Amino acid sequence: MRTPSVFIAEEIMPYLRARVAERLYHEGFKQVRIADYLGITQAMVSKYLAGRYRKPLREIAERLDSIADEVVRLILFGGGRDEAIVLVTRRLFDLFESGFLCRFYSEYSGLDEETCRSLFVRGGGRAEILEEMNRAISHLSHLRGFPSLIPEVRSNLACALPSPSVKEDVAAVPGRITSAKGRIFALPPEFGASSFTAGILLRLSEWNPRIRSVMNIRYGPDVEDALKRAGFSFARVKTGGLSEEEAIPKIVRPFEDGTYDAVIDEGGHGVEPLVYIFGRDPLEVVEKIERLISALGVLE
Template sequence: MRTPSVYIAEELMPYLRARVAENLYREGMKQSQIAEYLGITQAMVSKYLSGRYKRPPAEVAAKLDSIADEIVKVILFGGNRSEVIVLTARRLFELFQSGFLCRFYADYSGVSEDACRSMFSVQRDRGEVLEVLNLALGELTRLEGFPSLIPEVRSNFAYALSSPRGPEDVAAVPGRITTARGRMFALPPEFGASSFTAGILVEVGRIRPEIRSVLNIRYGGDIEEVLESVGFKVARVKTGGLSEEEAVKAIAAVFESGTYDTVVDEGGLGVEPLTYIFGRDPFEVVDKLRRLVRALEKAE
């Protein structure tokens, strides 16, 4: 049976792997390293670099080239193999969800385009959550002063569906938000891209359903000095020594006594102190961050 997974394996992956291999090789990566990231043999990498691979229709190739560029960026910015696999699977799934690949899959499998679209239908509210978070992320990238607030564990920005049941109902930034050469770098938001940050929103949503977005930044004396001056209601926890599940519940539990703008996690042994900024939606979170950045600038 020519299922979508078979179509991906036979028609899309050879070209996609080849394009990633070519781009990484141009960046100076060794064939053995490329093989490890792609989960193939060095001989196969050599074959791809020689141009011996199947090429899809031009329209499909253009989409795969874009995905290859994203994958290469993730690898060059230190992403691991697991992150590469997740990104690849999600991007290909999105091409089916949008209906773009259905025409080509229909020609390959004999299944109608309508049948293909029904297999990959997506809820409208999920699209809206992704759109809002992506727009707010764009505002975040233009906010001067934010890169200096990204912690060592990196930042993540998340937005949940109403009444999220699990991390799969929370959109976040794959691989988190990081900096390179003084500039912020972030992939487009996706559902299921976070476990810890998403877990916090799931737990908070059970207590305060109106709180659906969060961003984590670093913590320090400078931030401590301006938190209350900007009028934020602040709660504090200390998650050092706790498991991830326990830490998530500890951060969310503060909302049982009220609604807070920020939660300071003082960390502990092996746990970096962090500041979590909460809001009803991503734009509210960015607005709060903007107030914090301005206060920090004035305090300098």
């Protein structure tokens, strides 16, 4: 029987392992170390590096290349084999859950595509949101100027389901987004991963339900000037001395009177100044980040 697990083993993993091996070798890893990470023999690594592996359809290859990039970033940031397995498993499950891989799996197995979807797709739009989050984070990883916008408290990207009621209705990056040596690192997004950004979007849904995504970046005079040059509308608040529970409604309060691209939080004693970028979805938020980087003059 050609189950999804067989499809992954035969059609997906050889190419994905090969692409990870190639990237790690390019980063200076020895073949024996690559083999240990991938759980394969050194001879197999040598085969992959020689290009002796079958390439999938271009659409699948593009998605797998993106996953390979994430795996390599995780390893370069010190992630272990177990973390790499979790990352790959989540990413592949997301591709099934979104319906993307079901189209190809149905051709491989002869199983009806809708039956495949019934195995993986959950209701409520969660799969679609995780897919959008993954795409947005992948795009962030290719923006040369983004690491310079990550604050001391680190950044996070979040997106809420329509009409959210609890923090588990908001997807965010566990542990937030960090950077080192000009690269960003982020674990796969999960629902319920962030209380603070969830609190912002839960409160915001009361005033402007169309705005369902937010990301925090550092504040500075250069960033404020770039906001102006990019043509963004923004408001100012100050949350210094407030608890998280008190800060959340203050950050959202400007939306009672209008819609803004960003809110500047001037911070205060013990609170780092930040800028919150808002959008209808994660991709719109990242598009605004890209415009901001361009206005800062550091975009390739």
